[in-house]
Amino acid sequence: MKDAENPTIYLKDYTPPNWLVEDVHLTFRLAPQATRVLSRIRFVPNPDTQDRRFFLEGEDLRLISARIDGETVTTEVTDEGLICDVPEAAFLWEAEVEIAPEANTALEGLYMSGGMYSTQCEAQGFRKITYYPDRPDVMATFTVRIESDMPVLLSNGNKVATGDGFAEWHDPWPKPAYLFALVAGNLVNLPGSFTTKSGRAVELNIWVRPGDEDKCDFALEALKKSMRWDEEVYGREYDLDIFNIVAVDDFNMGAMENKGLNIFNSAAVLASPETATDANFERIEAIIAHEYFHNWTGNRITCRDWFQLCLKEGLTVFRDAQFTADMRSEPMKRISDVLDLRGRQFREDGGPLAHPVRPESFQEINNFYTATVYEKGAEVIGMLKRLVGDEAYAKAVALYFDRHDGQACTIEDWLQVFEDTTGRDLSQFKLWYAQAGTPRVTMTEDWEDGTYTVTLKQSLPPTPGQAGKSPQVIPFAIGLLDRSGAEVVPTTLLELTETEQSFTFTDLKARPVPSPLRGFSAPVILERETSNEDRAFLLAHDTDPFNRWEAGRQLAKSALIGMIDDGKAPVSGYLDALSRLVTDETLDPAFRALAMALPSEDDLAQSFADMGQTPEPQRIWNGREDMRAAMAKALEGELRPLYDQHLVTGPYSPEAGPAGQRALTNTLLSLMTRSDGGAAARAQYKAADNMTQQLGALSALLANDLGADELAAFAGQWAHERLVMDKWFMIQVAQARPEEAAGVAVALSQHPDFTMKNPNRFRAVFGALAMNQAGFHHASGAGYRLMADWLIKLDPLNPQTTARMASAFQTWRRYDADRQAMMSEQLNRIAALPGLSRDTAEMVGRILAA
Ligand code: BES
Ligand code: ZN
Numbered sequence: 001m002k003d004a005e006n007p008t009i010y011l012k013d014y015t016p017p018n019w020l021v022e023d024v025h026l027t028f029r030l031a032p033q034a035t036r037v038l039s040r041i042r043f044v045p046n047p048d049t050q051d052r053r054f055f056l057e058g059e060d061l062r063l064i065s066a067r068i069d070g071e072t073v074t075t076e077v078t079d080e081g082l083i084c085d086v087p088e089a090a091f092l093w094e095a096e097v098e099i100a101p102e103a104n105t106a107l108e109g110l111y112m113s114g115g116m117y118s119t120q121c122e123a124q125g126f127r128k129i130t131y132y133p134d135r136p137d138v139m140a141t142f143t144v145r146i147e148s149d150m151p152v153l154l155s156n157g158n159k160v161a162t163g164d165g166f167a168e169w170h171d172p173w174p175k176p177a178y179l180f181a182l183v184a185g186n187l188v189n190l191p192g193s194f195t196t197k198s199g200r201a202v203e204l205n206i207w208v209r210p211g212d213e214d215k216c217d218f219a220l221e222a223l224k225k226s227m228r229w230d231e232e233v234y235g236r237e238y239d240l241d242i243f244n245i246v247a248v249d250d251f252n253m254g255a256m257e258n259k260g261l262n263i264f265n266s267a268a269v270l271a272s273p274e275t276a277t278d279a280n281f282e283r284i285e286a287i288i289a290h291e292y293f294h295n296w297t298g299n300r301i302t303c304r305d306w307f308q309l310c311l312k313e314g315l316t317v318f319r320d321a322q323f324t325a326d327m328r329s330e331p332m333k334r335i336s337d338v339l340d341l342r343g344r345q346f347r348e349d350g351g352p353l354a355h356p357v358r359p360e361s362f363q364e365i366n367n368f369y370t371a372t373v374y375e376k377g378a379e380v381i382g383m384l385k386r387l388v389g390d391e392a393y394a395k396a397v398a399l400y401f402d403r404h405d406g407q408a409c410t411i412e413d414w415l416q417v418f419e420d421t422t423g424r425d426l427s428q429f430k431l432w433y434a435q436a437g438t439p440r441v442t443m444t445e446d447w448e449d450g451t452y453t454v455t456l457k458q459s460l461p462p463t464p465g466q467a468g469k470s471p472q473v474i475p476f477a478i479g480l481l482d483r484s485g486a487e488v489v490p491t492t493l494l495e496l497t498e499t500e501q502s503f504t505f506t507d508l509k510a511r512p513v514p515s516p517l518r519g520f521s522a523p524v525i526l527e528r529e530t531s532n533e534d535r536a537f538l539l540a541h542d543t544d545p546f547n548r549w550e551a552g553r554q555l556a557k558s559a560l561i562g563m564i565d566d567g568k569a570p571v572s573g574y575l576d577a578l579s580r581l582v583t584d585e586t587l588d589p590a591f592r593a594l595a596m597a598l599p600s601e602d603d604l605a606q607s608f609a610d611m612g613q614t615p616e617p618q619r620i621w622n623g624r625e626d627m628r629a630a631m632a633k634a635l636e637g638e639l640r641p642l643y644d645q646h647l648v649t650g651p652y653s654p655e656a657g658p659a660g661q662r663a664l665t666n667t668l669l670s671l672m673t674r675s676d677g678g679a680a681a682r683a684q685y686k687a688a689d690n691m692t693q694q695l696g697a698l699s700a701l702l703a704n705d706l707g708a709d710e711l712a713a714f715a716g717q718w719a720h721e722r723l724v725m726d727k728w729f730m731i732q733v734a735q736a737r738p739e740e741a742a743g744v745a746v747a748l749s750q751h752p753d754f755t756m757k758n759p760n761r762f763r764a765v766f767g768a769l770a771m772n773q774a775g776f777h778h779a780s781g782a783g784y785r786l787m788a789d790w791l792i793k794l795d796p797l798n799p800q801t802t803a804r805m806a807s808a809f810q811t812w813r814r815y816d817a818d819r820q821a822m823m824s825e826q827l828n829r830i831a832a833l834p835g836l837s838r839d840t841a842e843m844v845g846r847i848l849a850a
Helices: 217-234 278-293 306-327 330-349 371-388 390-404 411-422 532-541 545-566 572-582 589-596 601-610 617-634 636-646 656-672 679-687 691-703 708-718 722-734 738-749 759-771 782-794 799-809 817-831 838-849
Strands: 019-029 035-045 055-057 062-068 081-083 091-099 109-113 116-120 140-147 152-155 158-163 166-175 182-185 188-195 201-208 242-248 261-265 440-448 451-459 474-481 487-496 500-505 513-516 525-527
Touching (some): 201 217, 261 278, 330 371, 330 601, 371 390, 371 411, 390 411, 440 513, 451 474, 474 532, 545 589, 545 617, 636 656, 656 691, 679 691, 708 722, 759 782, 759 799
Parallel strands (some): 440 525
Antiparallel strands (some): 019 035, 035 091, 140 166, 188 201
C-alpha cells in the first residue's frame, strides 16, 4: 500500500556502522520556536568494515552549517538524513541545526510540555535533535552544555559546571544516542541519597512541577529499594554520582531509562494516598524499578540493533517482576502477570499483529514495543531460568555482565553465556525467539497398576508470514495430589521437546489428581479434558497457589460460557466453591478479590473464537451481568459481614496487605450495590480519605446506574488534579452501558478539559472505549466510527500513540460478517488517508492484511 514510501527493514540486512563515534559535545541554545543545537562529534573509522561512506540520520532539522576539521563542507540533505564526502581517517564533525520544540506534538525528540523542555529519544528520536548515526551499536561519551534561563537544566551523567543561564553535564559511560536526555524547566525536587555497597554516595532527585512535590515520596522510596535490590540480587551497583527522575505530563509511554536521567510520564511517578489508587502505587514501584534496572540491562549492555529489543526489555521486565514478587507477594504477582499475558500477548499472538519475540522485519520500530517483545520476552527468560536452575541462571547472568559490559549485544550473546555456563545446547530453545504464535499443549492421562502416564502434544498455529513450525522446548511443571489433597508427587519439571511425548510416574497407590503447568511454567494454551469436580478440588486443595487460582478461573469461565451460550444458570458447584473461597480467612484477601474477578469480555470473546464460535459482544456483556447477579445472590449473607470485617480504616498505607483488603472490600461493595440501592457505596465514598476507596465506591455506583451526584462532586473536588481527572474521564467510558459508550465518549471529547495533545487524556477516553468491548463492538458501528474519527484526528499530531491505539481493531476477524465489514470499512478509511504516518500505516496495513 504505502510500501514505496515506507521501506521495510530486515534483521538479515544488518551491517556494522562504517564510522564509530569517540565522543560527542552538544550545546543547546534553548528557545521554544528556534532552538539551536551545536554538535561536535569525533568520528573514527570502524576497523571491522571497509566501507567509508558517511550517512547521518536527521529528520525535521534545519541545517545551518556543517564543518569537517574546521572547514565548511557541502552536504546532501534528504528527508531521512545527510550524506557528505569525508576523509579516510578520523575527523571532527561540527554542525549547527535549528529545531522547534514547541511545535513538536509527536513527543519524540526535543519537545515542550507544560512550559518545560524534555526529550524522548528511544527508539529513533535523537535524529530529530541533530544529525547523528542514530543506531544503538554506535556508543559514545556525551558532554552537554545547556544554555537557557530556565532554573533547572539537566542532562545525563554528572554535573560538571553551572552558572548564570547555563549548565554542563558529562556522562563518562559510552552510550547510544537513544539514551540521551535533556530537561529544562521551572522544576522543584524531592532530594534523597543512597550509598552503594562499595560506598559511593549518590544524590537522588525526583523533579516535578511546583505543586507536585508532595507526590514524590513513594517514588523516591521505590528508587532506593530498587537500587538495593539490584545490588543484593544481581550484584549490580549504580555507577554515577547522581540519579535524576523527572515527571512530564505529556509522554507517549510510561517512562524512559535515559542514563542517569530517567523521564517519567507523571502518571507513572506521582502518587499520594488521596490522588492515587493502590494499583497506581504498585505500578509506580514496578516502573521505577524497571527503568532503574535498565541501567545495567539496557544501558551498560545495550542492543546491537532494534531487532534485539527483547534483550533489554524482556530481561528488564523479568527483573522488575522478580522485584515486585520480592516486595509484595510472589503468587499474586504471577497471577496478575499471567492475566496480563493472556489478555494482551495471547491476543496479539493469535491475530494479525503476531510476530516473534525477536521480529525479523519492521517499518516503524515504535510499533514493536509490544506485549510479545516485553511480556513473552520476559516469559522466555523465566523458562530459561527454570530449565537451567537458579544457580546456573545466576552464574550465566554474572558472565553476561562480565563479558559484555560496554557492548551492544544480540540474543545470541545472551544465549551463549547460558550455553557456556551449563554446557547445554540451546539451539532448540532459541525457537522461542524466532517463532510467533502461542503453542497449544494437549494433555492426556493414563492410569494402570500404580503407574500414571501424562502424554503431552504440542502444536504451533501459523502466524502472518510463518507456517510449518518446529516443536519448541516447553518446561512443563506438574505436581500430583491424592484425593485427600496431599501432595504425592511434588512439583516436577517435565521437558517437552518433541511434538508428542509421554512421562510416567510409578509406584502410586491410587490414581492421582494432576496439577499441571504449575506457576504457568510456559506461555502456552493448555488443553485437557477435565471435570468441574476436579477443578473445584484443585481450587480447594492445590498446594500451588497459581494453580489454585487457575482452577477457580476455569470454573468461572466454563460457568460463564454456559450462561452466555444457553442461558444456563451458573453451575451451583461454582458458586459453592466461590463462597467457600471468599469466606476462607486463611487465604490472602488479595487472592480472594482476584478469584472473584470475572474473566474479561475480551477473554470470553477469545474463548468463543477458540471454540469455533462467533463471539456476540452484547451477549457476553449480559452473561457477565447475570453472573454478577448470581454471585450477589449466592453470597448474599456473607457480603456485608465480610465487608465490615475487612474494611480498612485509619492511616493509609500502600503496602500489599491493606491494598489486598481494599481490593476485596471494593469487590464486595460492587456486589452489595446491586441490592442496597447504593447505600454502602455512598457511605464508603463519603468516608474515603484515599483514592482507592473513593474510586472503588464511585465505580460500584456507576456500574449500577447510580452515582450521578458523586460523579459531579468528584469533578468539582479534583478539577485541578490532571491525573485524577484522567480517572474521571476513564471511569465514565469504562462503566457506560454498551449502547451508551460511544455517546459518552463523544460528550467527554467535547468537555473543556479534554485535549488530544495529552496522551493520558486521550487514552482515558478512547483507550477506555476500546476496553469497553460491548460498547466498542456495539452493533450500530458507532464505536468503530468514533474510534476511527479520532485516530484520524490524532495521527498528524502524534503518530506513535495513534498507531498503538489502532490495535483496538486487531481482533476484527473474530466477529460476524456485519461487524467485520464495518471494521474493515473504518480501517480502510484510515489507510487511505493522504499523509498518514508510517506508524499508523504499518499497523493498519498489518491488521487489514490478515
Ligand atoms: N524503554 C522503554 C520506554 C520506551 C518505549 C521508549 C517505547 C520508546 C519507545 C521503557 O523502559 C519501558 O519499557 N517502559 C514501559 C514500562 C515498563 C514498566 C514495562 C512503558 O513505558 O510502558
Ligand atoms: Zn523498558
